[in-house]
Amino acid sequence: MLLFLEEVEDYFPDEDDVRLRLRDAYLAPWRRYAGNVDIERAFEIAQPLGALHHALTYYRFVLPHMESKWEMELMVPFYLKMLLRLAA
Numbered sequence: 001m002l003l004f005l006e007e008v009e010d011y012f013p014d015e016d017d018v019r020l021r022l023r024d025a026y027l028a029p030w031r032r033y034a035g036n037v038d039i040e041r042a043f044e045i046a047q048p049l050g051a052l053h054h055a056l057t058y059y060r061f062v063l064p065h066m067e068s069k070w071e072m073e074l075m076v077p078f079y080l081k082m083l084l085r086l087a088a
Contacts, residue, residue, distance in 0.1 A: 005047075008022060027040065048087040
């Protein structure tokens with residue numbers, strides 16, 4: 001959901017609150033497990049962690065096992081920039 005929700009407004013510019021509506025649809029099945037937790041807040045807090053996870057995954061597991069890295073080498077800085085933007 002991280003990358004999808006970051007770009008969804010670019011693909012659906014005429015849809016009102018498309019990011020929030022898709023986020024809420026994604027979270028709907030989880031609400032029964034959340035109890036008193038503010039699930040929207042938890043989701044937003046998790047977004048920077050998701051970006052960090054992706055950056056570390058590419059750095060540690062994906063790139064070292066690729067012979068030709070040129071097509072993926074920008075993924076680490078991409079996700080780190082996303083992390084900084086989401087954490088701000």
